[in-house]
Amino acid sequence: MAANFWTSSHCKQLLDPEDVELVPAADRERGIMPEEFRLVKIHMSFHIWRLAQQVKVRQRVIATAVTYFRRVYTRKSMSEYDPRLVAPTCLYLASKVEESTVQARLLVFYIKKMCGSDDKYRFEIKDILEMEMKLLEALDYYLVVFHPYRPLLQLLQDAGITDLTQFAWGLVNDTYKMDLILIYPPYMIALACIYIASALKDKDTTSWFEELRVDMNIVKNISMEILDFYDTYKIDPQRGLPDDKISPVLNKLPAKS
């Protein structure tokens, strides 16, 4: 599908990996290193994920929210746009854009429930609504995002390996802990996930991939990045990153006004 991906604003906004990983100047000044910048993004992706689980929205909404979140920090600094507020606001905005609105007061309620002890995560409705405007501007009002899920299902069907769906779907979910969605066309990410899944589950898809006539170097590169990610972080899928890794970084950001 994604018949119109190639003419979409999403396609036009794809970035080079170096641009995505660049730490904004204001954050660099506060001593945030590239690795720490990445950690915060991973951590906040988890935060969005857990919050979304509470308010029960579709996978697509979560994926869009995380994409917004990551896109914002290719343009704005964390010092100026507090990630702890940007994250729930991205979920709020994505839920509206994807036509399954979650009320702001519900988000505020669940944030309190989830992070009750930590004051730095708590925000009021008006904070979210104010940030929504700033977010729209930071995103340059481009809101349509394409995801690997739909191509994934179609490609699995085409390859005749629908028994890998659940596994590959989980891999796609995990790609949102990375910046891949800002860099590669969604169907390439889907292909990489199929590539990994078929390799790990001993399915021979070599000839199928050959017939696709896509650049296998890109597919393999994405696959390597995904595997590297699992290797490097070994994240607990339930808890996310340990607090002692994240808190020191977040403490470098200016305190909530």
Next chain:
Amino acid sequence: MASAASSGGGDDDSAGKLLVNRYLKGEIVGEGTYGIVNKAIDTKTGNIVAIKRIRIGEKKEGVNFTALREIKLLKELKDPNIIELIDCFPYKDSLHLVFEFMETDLEAVIKDKHIVLSPADTKSYAQMMLKGLAFCHKKWVLHRDMKPNNLLIGADGQLKLADFGLARMFGSPGRNFTHQVFARWYRAPELLFGSKHYGSAVDIWAAGCIFAELLTRRAFLQGSSDIDQLGKIFAALGTPKPSQWPDMAYLPDYVEYQYVAAPPLRTLLPMASDDALDLLSKMLTYDPKARITAQQALEHRYFSSLPAPTRPSQLPRPRRKGDSGNNKIPDLNLQDGPVVLSPPRKLRRVTAHEGLEVNMHRADKVDEHPSGMRHTDEMSSHSSRIPMSVDVGAVFGTRPAPRPTLNSAEKSHLKRKLDMDPEFGYAE
């Protein structure tokens, strides 16, 4: 794009104010679905623009859902026949959307009895409408509120689809959509039967109704309720047989109607050409799967046969409010016919005659738009009015019912439905 100006102050509503150092605010020109619309001058380009101001935070739900839809879709849809969203910027407590300024809309053209629409003019409007629609559908966007007053017309005569507040992306099978879309007169039969899995064919049905309205100058199927709407459709096009529309009986709100045979379409639109009627019947095909697509419609013989569509810049314009009868229009718009200053009775005949010559169209035009030649009336409003043709509607009190829009009850129902849309994930 513009960023919020930190400077500012003073009265936000005052005209003549420069917003975000770019837009010189003019008078209020209307109230849109979700905010006030001001005319303004874009000092960067010198163009006239329309700025919609959306107040936010009023109901504790941030940026209006409808506005957000419009932003989301219009940012992806750039086409000569779709309204251009030029810019967005926050200012004070509002989000401002900047659109290209449009002079009028197709409803005003259809209703303006001073305007004579030649077959070539009608073809031009139909073509621009379908071009805009074809582009939307290519991008997987359903408009879902096609009606003459959402088809805006620019100073250059270009017709553009506007008001994407009900529009949405489609293409994900198995997802439920609400059937409470479109103003009733333009609602496709599958929607009236409660279909929740519809596609671009619903826009085509509405476009077909608009096409018929262009040909006859009155709304084609004016139902007074949903049930009556179906009745009107069946009376005009015949009750569909299962062979014509196999899936009909399985639609959620399907009820059997008494069988009515279709009168020949020609009897409803006596003046339309054969090609026009053929295209119309394909746009108003009952089975949505068999209904013509926008792209196919554009390739229909109607658009390649003579007369060629009028160039947009040559199309007739409705008079703007405030233009008086004894007008002093300097740019003699020939499509409007000559201005007659002598006593009306004598000249009416002349007017009709010259009108014909000027327009160089077939004689059927007079019959097609009997009221189109009455533009001398206003000039003689003080004297006795003896119109050349009788306005049947006015005389017998059968003026067409006011054009329905989504009423507020339907709207809130719709909003509730859309906001709560319980659409969950992809199939496992």
